[in-house]
Amino acid sequence: MALPILYSYRRCPYAMRARMALSYAGIRVEIREIALKDKPAHMLQVSPKGTVPVLVLADGKVIDQSLDIMVWALQQNDADGWLAADAVRSQQLIAENDGAFKQNLDRYKYAIRFPEQPAEYYRSAGEQFLAKLELQLQSGDFLFGNSVTLADIAIFPFIRQFAAVDPSWFETTDYIKLKYWLQRLVTSALFEQVMAKQPTYTD
Ligand SMILES: N[C@@H](CCC(=O)N[C@@H](CS)C(=O)NCC(=O)O)C(=O)O
Numbered sequence: 001m002a003l004p005i006l007y008s009y010r011r012c013p014y015a016m017r018a019r020m021a022l023s024y025a026g027i028r029v030e031i032r033e034i035a036l037k038d039k040p041a042h043m044l045q046v047s048p049k050g051t052v053p054v055l056v057l058a059d060g061k062v063i064d065q066s067l068d069i070m071v072w073a074l075q076q077n078d079a080d081g082w083l084a085a086d087a088v089r090s091q092q093l094i095a096e097n098d099g100a101f102k103q104n105l106d107r108y109k110y111a112i113r114f115p116e117q118p119a120e121y122y123r124s125a126g127e128q129f130l131a132k133l134e135l136q137l138q139s140g141d142f143l144f145g146n147s148v149t150l151a152d153i154a155i156f157p158f159i160r161q162f163a164a165v166d167p168s169w170f171e172t173t174d175y176i177k178l179k180y181w182l183q184r185l186v187t188s189a190l191f192e193q194v195m196a197k198q199p200t201y202t203d
Helices: 014-026 042-047 064-078 086-107 119-139 150-165 168-172 176-186 188-192
Strands: 005-008 030-033 053-055
Touching: 005 014, 014 064, 014 150, 042 053, 042 119, 053 150, 064 150, 086 150, 119 150, 119 176, 150 168, 150 176
Parallel strands: 005 030
Antiparallel strands: 005 053
């Protein structure tokens, strides 16, 4: 039977979280690594909004929001209980990540395009979320205790990007638990596996 298709972009944090959940759940997919500037016609046909990730199941069903792909994958198989965390608090943290934090991340990363304020301004705004995560990590190595849950995987690709804007600055910060958390997730076998390079797909 044909594998589900995942339209993906290696460096996209939304696609990273989807690939990690699919891989963790043991769901084999055909990964189609796209060029954002030249999106495949089939992808746009099934999901005209034109963002990755997009999952096309064997029965034709399309899931085109990264969190929905994660939840769908975990509903198939969630051996380590990624869905076990406090669902309301988990959703709140992810919503803050995808909302205000992502906006500050983009402004910090591309500060030249947002000249109203210096990069440090956007960085400080983003730091409010880092401080919240640091607090959340005081009671365990992961956001909801001592094992990985959905929120860790949904959020860390964005924190990785934030840290990478100015790694030497990030290194000087006092987010001790957060740095350890990020380091563990970035060096995990699961992350390394989903970051393997793929040839670009063209249809
Ligand atoms: N809400 C979407 C956001 C996905 C998203 O914005 N992906 C970016 C790449 S990181 C994208 O495809 N942008 C379209 C483009 O750059 O043309 C999700 O969670 O899947």
